[in-house]
Amino acid sequence: MYDGGKIIAGLIVFLGIVGFPFWYNAGSAGYKTPELKLPPKSKATECIRPTDWMRAEHMQLLDTWRDSVVREGNLVYTTASGGHVEMSLQKTCMDCHDSKKEFCDKCHTAAAVDPYCWDCHIAPKEEK
Amino acid sequence: MKTTRRDFLKVAGVTALGMAAGAGPALAYSKGAYLPHTEHMDTGHDHLAAKRWGMVIDTRAFHGEADYAPLIEACHKEHNVPTIPGTQDVKWLWTGGFHATFPHNHQEFLAERAHHAAYPLLCNHCDNPPCVRVCPTQATFKREDGIVMMDMHRCIGCRFCMAGCPYGSRSFNFQDPRPFIAEENLAYPTRMKGVVEKCTFCTERLAEGKMPACVEASEGKIVFGDLGDPDSEIRHILAENFTLRRKPDLGTSPSVFYII
Ligand code: SF4
Ligand code: SF4
Ligand code: SF4
Numbered sequence: 001m002y003d004g005g006k007i008i009a010g011l012i013v014f015l016g017i018v019g020f021p022f023w024y025n026a027g028s029a030g031y032k033t034p035e036l037k038l039p040p041k042s043k044a045t046e047c048i049r050p051t052d053w054m055r056a057e058h059m060q061l062l063d064t065w066r067d068s069v070v071r072e073g074n075l076v077y078t079t080a081s082g083g084h085v086e087m088s089l090q091k092t093c094m095d096c097h098d099s100k101k102e103f104c105d106k107c108h109t110a111a112a113v114d115p116y117c118w119d120c121h122i123a124p125k126e127e128k
Numbered sequence: 129m130k131t132t133r134r135d136f137l138k139v140a141g142v143t144a145l146g147m148a149a150g151a152g153p154a155l156a157y158s159k160g161a162y163l164p165h166t167e168h169m170d171t172g173h174d175h176l177a178a179k180r181w182g183m184v185i186d187t188r189a190f191h192g193e194a195d196y197a198p199l200i201e202a203c204h205k206e207h208n209v210p211t212i213p214g215t216q217d218v219k220w221l222w223t224g225g226f227h228a229t230f231p232h233n234h235q236e237f238l239a240e241r242a243h244h245a246a247y248p249l250l251c252n253h254c255d256n257p258p259c260v261r262v263c264p265t266q267a268t269f270k271r272e273d274g275i276v277m278m279d280m281h282r283c284i285g286c287r288f289c290m291a292g293c294p295y296g297s298r299s300f301n302f303q304d305p306r307p308f309i310a311e312e313n314l315a316y317p318t319r320m321k322g323v324v325e326k327c328t329f330c331t332e333r334l335a336e337g338k339m340p341a342c343v344e345a346s347e348g349k350i351v352f353g354d355l356g357d358p359d360s361e362i363r364h365i366l367a368e369n370f371t372l373r374r375k376p377d378l379g380t381s382p383s384v385f386y387i388i
Contacts, residue, residue, distance in 0.1 A: 064169075065169075066281055067279075068169050070277070070279045070281070071269070071277075071279060072169075073171055073175070073271065073273075073331065073335060074169040074170055074171055075170075075171060075172045075175065075335045075336075076169070076170050076171065076172040077168055077169055078168040078169075078170075079168075084172075087169065090314065090315060090316075090317065091315055116320070119304075119320035120280065120317040120318050120319055120320050121317045122312055122314055122317065122318065124314075
């Protein structure tokens with residue numbers, strides 16, 4: 001014979017393993033955009049680019065910044081409205097976004113990404 | 129009806145066009161996807177520029193090791209350089225005796241004072257830097273203004289540069305340095321485990337129009353300037369004083385000069 005039973009059993013085990021991500025997540029809640037705590041309006045009136053753009057592109061922007069600052073010695077960035085800011089995660093971004101936990105981490109945790117910026121760059125001190 | 133491949137592609141093409149048109153507004157922010165928009169970046173107005181940055185240290189004006197302490201403190205505080213007990217010496221600016229500093233100096237009958245003095249040591253920002261040549265990732269590179277810079281984002285910790293540098297100017301982080309920084313300077317990053325670090329001639333200060341931290345703390349005993357400009361103060365000082373450089377016979381051409 002052709003060992004039909006073994007083949008079918010094997011197939012079931014195979015499909016079970018291949019399908020693991022699907023049935024493991026079945027029934028659990030879907031992705032929900034986390035509720036971010038925005039910086040106080042008194043401090044941060046306007047971001048350097050529109051919100052939608054920042055949401056989608058901040059990682060590329062920061063990546064370009066780090067090369068531009070370290071390798072080309074550029075320091076000044078012209079914002080969407082024509083202002084000038086220093087290209088610095090610690091000095092510029094985190095000046096307004098003064099809570100890493102309530103801003104950066106919330107999205108990064110929900111999206112399961114773990115950027116290693118904070119291994120070197122110092123986040124603002126948070127009140128406990 | 130039998131659909132030929134040709135028909136299918138036609139329909140698919142029209143559908144794709146329609147979808148692209150419909151999705152237009154939603155994708156407006158990422159038009160043409162990401163542009164590095166480097167046109168938005170510049171050096172600013174205040175930055176100090178030079179053809180080749182260099183340093184002259186008047187060691188006659190320092191009397192012993194203690195005189196260098198404020199300079200070292202200024203540098204290490206500014207750049208979050210850790211103080212780790214034990215043998216893991218992470219340092220950007222430190223001191224050495226005459227024979228450690230100038231081992232290839234064959235002066236006989238040297239002045240007693242010069243023999244016993246302490247000399248400040250730092251990266252020499254060599255004009256012909258071996259550390260740059262051996263770095264496999266170009267994390268260590270030479271800027272147009274002569275500063276030998278490190279991109280600590282890119283360093284993979286292979287330590288070729290440490291083997292290549294004949295001055296021991298580089299330190300390796302065997303562990304996370306953060307717990308060993310007494311007082312963090314929030315304006316400057318720390319390093320992570322597995323990364324090499326060294327003096328950067330304070331590029332971050334030059335960019336803001338300020339002199340390096342150790343130069344500022346030396347109150348005139350160290351002069352920092354443009355070696356590429358024959359009329360600069362540093363070139364006049366070099367023309368008027370006898371100076372030594374560290375291990376000149378290696379051909380690295382250091383940009384740090386010592387008045388003895
Ligand atoms: S002193 Fe060492 S680290 Fe500095 S540029 Fe020269 S070779 Fe490189
Ligand atoms: S340790 Fe870092 S800087 Fe040094 S050679 Fe390796 S990658 Fe380059
Ligand atoms: S030039 Fe700057 S980084 Fe280098 S030793 Fe002096 S203070 Fe430190």
